[in-house]
Amino acid sequence: DGKQVPKDFLHINDFDKDTIMKILNRAIEVKAMIKSGDRSFQPFKGKSMAMVFAKPSMRTRVSFETGFFLLGGHAVYLGPDDIQMGKREETRDVARVLSGYNDIIMARVFAHQDILDLAKYAPVPVINGLTDYNHPCQIMADALTMIEHIGRIENTKVVYVGDGNNIVHSWLLLAAVIPFHFVCACPKGFEPDAKTVEIARSAGSKIEITNDPKEAVKGADVVYTDVWASMGQKEEAEYRKQVFQGFMVDEALMEMAGPKAFLMHCLPAERGVEVTDGAIEAPNSIVFPQAENRMHAQNAIMLHVLGA
Ligand code: CP
Ligand code: NVA
Numbered sequence: 001d002g003k004q005v006p007k008d009f010l011h012i013n014d015f016d017k018d019t020i021m022k023i024l025n026r027a028i029e030v031k032a033m034i035k036s037g038d039r040s041f042q043p044f045k046g047k048s049m050a051m052v053f054a055k056p057s058m059r060t061r062v063s064f065e066t067g068f069f070l071l072g073g074h075a076v077y078l079g080p081d082d083i084q085m086g087k088r089e090e091t092r093d094v095a096r097v098l099s100g101y102n103d104i105i106m107a108r109v110f111a112h113q114d115i116l117d118l119a120k121y122a123p124v125p126v127i128n129g130l131t132d133y134n135h136p137c138q139i140m141a142d143a144l145t146m147i148e149h150i151g152r153i154e155n156t157k158v159v160y161v162g163d164g165n166n167i168v169h170s171w172l173l174l175a176a177v178i179p180f181h182f183v184c185a186c187p188k189g190f191e192p193d194a195k196t197v198e199i200a201r202s203a204g205s206k207i208e209i210t211n212d213p214k215e216a217v218k219g220a221d222v223v224y225t226d227v228w229a230s231m232g233q234k235e236e237a238e239y240r241k242q243v244f245q246g247f248m249v250d251e252a253l254m255e256m257a258g259p260k261a262f263l264m265h266c267l268p269a270e271r272g273v274e275v276t277d278g279a280i281e282a283p284n285s286i287v288f289p290q291a292e293n294r295m296h297a298q299n300a301i302m303l304h305v306l307g308a
Contacts (some may be wrong), residue, residue: 008119008126009301012136013199019304020143020177027144027207027293027300034070043308044073050098051129052107054076054085054114059267060129060137063295064106071299076102083239086114089106095121104306110232122173124255125305126296132166132232133193138266139170140254141297143178145290146222149262150306156221157181159257161213162274163240164192168264183208185216187243213247217257224264225249226275241273250276252285262286 006014013025033041049068053061065075085094085107093116098105099122102289107126109115112133119126128136146153157180160168164186172192175182178198184192184207191209200207210216217223228244231236254263263275263285271277280287302308 003252007124007305009136009305010115010126010128011173012139012170013136013173013203015177016078017177020140020174022142022145023300024147024192024297026129026303027140027296028147030299030303031293031296032069034149034299041069042072044068044071044103047103047306048075048101048107049073049075049104050078050102051056051075052083052085052094052098052105052109052118053129054080054107054109055130056080056081057108057129058281059291059294060106060108064129064298066303067149067295071302073103074272074286079224085109085118086242090163091117092121094118095126096123096244097201098122099124104302114253127301127305130166132230134169134173135166135266136170136173137298137301139174140301141161141293142171142224142264142266142290143174144297145286148289150221150285150292153178153179153180157183158222159183159217159220160223160224160226161215161217161247162186162225163228163232164190164209165226166225168192171197171224172200172207175200175205175207179203179205179210181206182211183212183216183220185213185247187211212259213249214256217253217261220257221263222235222262222264223227223249223254227268227270228264244274248274248276251278251280251282254279254282264290267291 050146068075108129111130151245
């Protein structure tokens with residue numbers, strides 16, 4: 001639709017629907033190959049990736065490193081104490097130096113501006129591995145998981161219960177590309193960014209922001225939740241536990257959602273806080289296939305940005 005083709009993967013709505021679906025179909029294809037034990041597809045042979053983490057991670061770190069390796073490449077992990085982007089060295093310097101050694105940069109940062117700066121100054125593709133604003137790789141994995149379990153994204157009802165955070169923003173940016181019904185049930189004062197809500201609405205998706213999780217979940221295809229205090233907000237955790245009373249996803253809420261509802265969570269989960277142990281361990285919980293799909297979705301994202 002006339003959008004400029006970006007070298008980076010920073011926001012889902014930087015791409016048109018065709019491209020997003022192509023990436024997801026590629027993920028299905030390469031996943032089948034990897035799961036079959038076939039290791040003959042080595043498109044990243046001789047390539048290296050720098051992975052910059054300003055925050056902790058299990059899924060993002062391991063899925064990117066293992067995924068890049070399985071397709072022939074070598075990934076370098078740089079933890080919060082290594083680069084100290086913006087502290088020890090300016091982001092624009094980090095961008096150009098890492099681009100001299102690597103074919104691709106993946107980064108997890110605090111301020112969204114940091115990933116924009118990194119992408120602006122790096123001649124190589126930059127992949128967003130989560131910022132305070134969004135988490136596009138997570139939602140690509142979630143979309144892949146929905147295709148596998150529900151058969152589609154379009155015309156589904158996804159109900160997110162909890163904090164209107166980076167995960168919600170990425171759901172909204174997916175809704176700006178593929179039309180579906182997205183509901184965010186959050187306490188007053190914890191709504192997602194209004195501009196991002198508007199981007200999704202003006203693209204034609206039905207978006208509802210509500211404070212009533214019980215009403216919201218009715219008829220959902222997916223009930224989704226995430227921690228109430230994100231990385232960088234952990235000192236607010238106790239206060240948030242008070243404010244978020246009534247927003248825990250438990251078996252009773254899943255019952256209200258109805259028989260077709262799957263439970264999804266990007267993980268890490270705090271059982272007994274935003275979600276119960278029983279809800280996570282229930283048969284309709286797909287959180288572990290969802291986590292595994294991080295790797296497969298990202299492999300396809302890396303193939304896309306590297307033109308491989
Ligand atoms: N879901 C997710 O991004 O997990 P990590 O923080 O462990 O990478
Ligand atoms: N909203 C969470 C997601 C973790 C994957 C955070 O930013 O900490």
